[in-house]
Amino acid sequence: MYESDDPRSRLASAKSGAGPAANAAAAFGNSTYARYYASAPQEELANSRNWYTRGQNFVVCYSEVDDGAVFERREQVDEYVxxxxxxxxxxxxxxxxxxxxxxxxxxxxxxxxxxxxxxHGAGSIVRLITSRSQDILAKAQNADSYSGPHPHVPEFEPWPEPADGYRIRSYSLDVPEEEGRFGKIFRCTTFMVNVFPSQGPRDVTRLSPHHHDDFEQCSLALDGFYMHHLRWPWTANQHDWREDEHELCLAPSVCVIPPRVIHTSAPSHAEANVLVDIFSPPREDFSDMPGWVLNADDYPRK
Structure with missing residues (x-):
């Protein structure tokens, strides 16, 4: 599934199972491509323009802001990012x-x-909020893709609370790259976020098609542009079969990839491409890798 020099080749999940086609017995759910640069915001406020895209367990809240923009949450049910x-x-x-x-x-x-x-200042910010917040969920532009439980995503369960309790915890992303580590991974009780360093175009002879059995992947492009390649495995039911998807997404944009769908994303801008991968709740296989989760000491492993 991965090249031998890809850090993910050492994941336990990379070695398990016979592949998605052997396990798939029902529909997969839908992919989502949300191109914020080409669509009107779902919400316009005095100092912000806001786009909302959901997955089964989460909502990506992308905002273009002016100086002085304010975002408040009242009686927020769980931790957000x-x-x-x-x-x-x-x-x-x-x-x-x-x-x-x-x-x-x-x-x-x-x-x-x-x-x-x-x-303080103008630009963009991103908030990640779970689908337990119904007010945020109602703003998502792709709500019709999630009319009920997902066929392959378990019911959301947060990870354990920090031993010293909840508080504001902020981490710099100015972290040097390290051989054998995959991106810059942080987790909390509700999310795992992997921020990749800016990079040039990917060698198309060294892509990494893979799948996840029981969780979605959300890829948020913040700079450059990406080719997202998705392949839907065959099942015994031909009605589940779908054509491959090869979607070009500039930044800012979101791609939500269903479980069991083979996928890989290729940064394609000649100079600068920045991608953020989002998972809710945190991934166990990434958490098993020593040194990968940069704030692991603050948040207990499930």
Whole structure:
């Protein structure tokens, strides 16, 4: 599935199973391609323009903001994530009596309850919120793709709480690359986020087609453009068969990939491509790899 020098070739999940076609017995669910650069926002406020795209367990909230934009959550049911891209705005995050100044190029875990994000500067920000927040879920532009339980995604269960309790936890993304580590992975109780460094075009003779048995992958392009290749395995039921998908997505955009669908994404801009992979809840196989999850000491393993 992976080339021998790909860090993911050492994952336990890369060696298990006979492949998606041997296990698939029902429909897979739908892929989503949300091209924010080519669509109107779902919500326009005084200082922000907001796009919402959901998966089975999560909503990606992508916002183009002006200085002074404010995002509040009241009685938030669970932990959520604030991602500030490189070269973008800073923010002040308040939650449960805490106040933290958050720099650009960072990822911040915001605790349940009441919280407030105040943006300093113009640019883009990303919030990741689980589908347990019905008010956010209702804004998603692809809600029709998720009319009920997913055939291959288990019911969402958060991971264990930190031993010292919930609080604002912010991490710089200015982390040096390390041989054998796959991207820059952070997790909390509700999400795992992998931020890849900016890169040039991918060698198309060294792609990495693979699949996931029981979770979706969400790929958020923040710079450059990507070719997303999806192949739907055959099942005994020919009505489940689908044509391959080869979709060009510029930034900003989101691709949501269903479980059991073979996929690979190729960065294609000549100079700079930035992708963020999002999983909800966190992946167990990535968490099993020593040193891969950069904030593992803060969040217990399920």
């Amino acid at each position: 604030l991602l500030l891209p490189e070269g973008g705005p800073a923010a002040t995050v308040e939650a449960n009596g805490e106040r933290v100044e958050v720099a650009p190029y960072s990822i911040t875990m915001v605790p349940p309850g009441d919280s407030r994000i105040m943006v």
